[in-house]
Amino acid sequence: MKVLVATDKPFAKVAVDGIRKEIEAAGYELALLEKYGEKNKLLEAVADSDALIIRSDVVDTEVLDAAKQLKIVVRAGAGYDNVDLASATAHHVCVMNTPGQNSNAVAELAFGLMVMAARNLYNGTSGSELKGKKLGIHAYGNVGRNVARIAKGFGMDIYAYDAFPAAVEAMKQDGITPVEKAEDLYATCNIVSLHIPATPETKGSIGHDLVGRMPKGGILVNTARKEVIDEEGLLQLLSERTDLKYMTDIMPVRNAEFQEKAAGRYFSTPKKMGAQTAEANINAGIAAAKQIVGFLKDGCERFRVNK
Numbered sequence: 331m332k333v334l335v336a337t338d339k340p341f342a343k344v345a346v347d348g349i350r351k352e353i354e355a356a357g358y359e360l361a362l363l364e365k366y367g368e369k370n371k372l373l374e375a376v377a378d379s380d381a382l383i384i385r386s387d388v389v390d391t392e393v394l395d396a397a398k399q400l401k402i403v404v405r406a407g408a409g410y411d412n413v414d415l416a417s418a419t420a421h422h423v424c425v426m427n428t429p430g431q432n433s434n435a436v437a438e439l440a441f442g443l444m445v446m447a448a449r450n451l452y453n454g455t456s457g458s459e460l461k462g463k464k465l466g467i468h469a470y471g472n473v474g475r476n477v478a479r480i481a482k483g484f485g486m487d488i489y490a491y492d493a494f495p496a497a498v499e500a501m502k503q504d505g506i507t508p509v510e511k512a513e514d515l516y517a518t519c520n521i522v523s524l525h526i527p528a529t530p531e532t533k534g535s536i537g538h539d540l541v542g543r544m545p546k547g548g549i550l551v552n553t554a555r556k557e558v559i560d561e562e563g564l565l566q567l568l569s570e571r572t573d574l575k576y577m578t579d580i581m582p583v584r585n586a587e588f589q590e591k592a593a594g595r596y597f598s599t600p601k602k603m604g605a606q607t608a609e610a611n612i613n614a615g616i617a618a619a620k621q622i623v624g625f626l627k628d629g630c631e632r633f634r635v636n637k
């Protein structure tokens with residue numbers, strides 16, 4: 331059996347070593363394709379692979395067609411919007427994610443971006459502190475929950491919105507104030523941190539009207555997905571409201587326009603960095619390897635996300 335790790339944005343070496351150990355201990359072979367850039371290289375590498383570990387790498391019908399022996403894809407991470415689930419099901423390929431394994435890393439970066447915004451992007455002028463500010467956590471999953479834990483240390487006043495009743499229960503357990511509507515979260519909070527997945531319902535849902543409800547000096551932090559932003563609407567809002575700031579870990583398609591229209595109030599990491607820590611790579615990578623071994627040896631389908 332051949333397990334391919336295909337990561338255009340590579341894991342830390344220590345994580346790859348850990349993955350290799352798991353895979354080889356099970357008697358399988360590990361192949362590594364890093365920084366491949368062009369899809370053709372992925373199409374070639376998957377041809378004789380039985381299992382695949384990916385990050386934000388796109389697995390679509392073309393990849394699945396090329397992967398004649400493929401039985402399982404594990405997205406080492408949380409969001410699986412990069413995998414065509416219906417096509418995987420049609421190809422009899424099991425798709426899993428590794429929920430929670432990289433969420434602390436993403437949550438910590440959200441605070442890195444918050445502090446940067448509150449200190450005026452380190453431009454030397456007098457900024458503000460997070461302590462005592464109202465933080466809105468938009469979606470209370472694994473990352474949202476870590477954000478709440480860290481926000482307590484900063485002494486923030488914490489609110490959260492999530493459409494799922496189980497998430498509202500978690501907020502109550504954690505002593506976070508649940509908000510009934512997304513609109514109210516934005517109207518209430520000085521800082522909103524986005525943790526929604528990219529789905530047909532959420533794509534383009536964060537834009538002019540919603541963010542425009544934020545109080546003066548509001549900061550929007552995005553460590554989720556670029557697709558959830560209505561870029562046109564947010565650009566328009568940032569032009570009208572010169573008090574607002576936008577900090578993102580996922581560069582918008584219209585990055586140059588954001589830089590121009592919100593100069594000094596906008597920052598994007600050059601490459602998605604949220605889960606890019608040795609710890610997150612080790613946790614998510616080794617979990618992925620273990621899930622593959624469990625699936626191939628025992629048929630274990632825990633964390634399967636396609637039907």
Ligand code: 3PG
Nearest residue numbers: 385386407408409605606
């Ligand atoms: C995730 O969904 O797990 C995060 O967005 C991290 O993505 P990455 O593995 O591409 O860094």
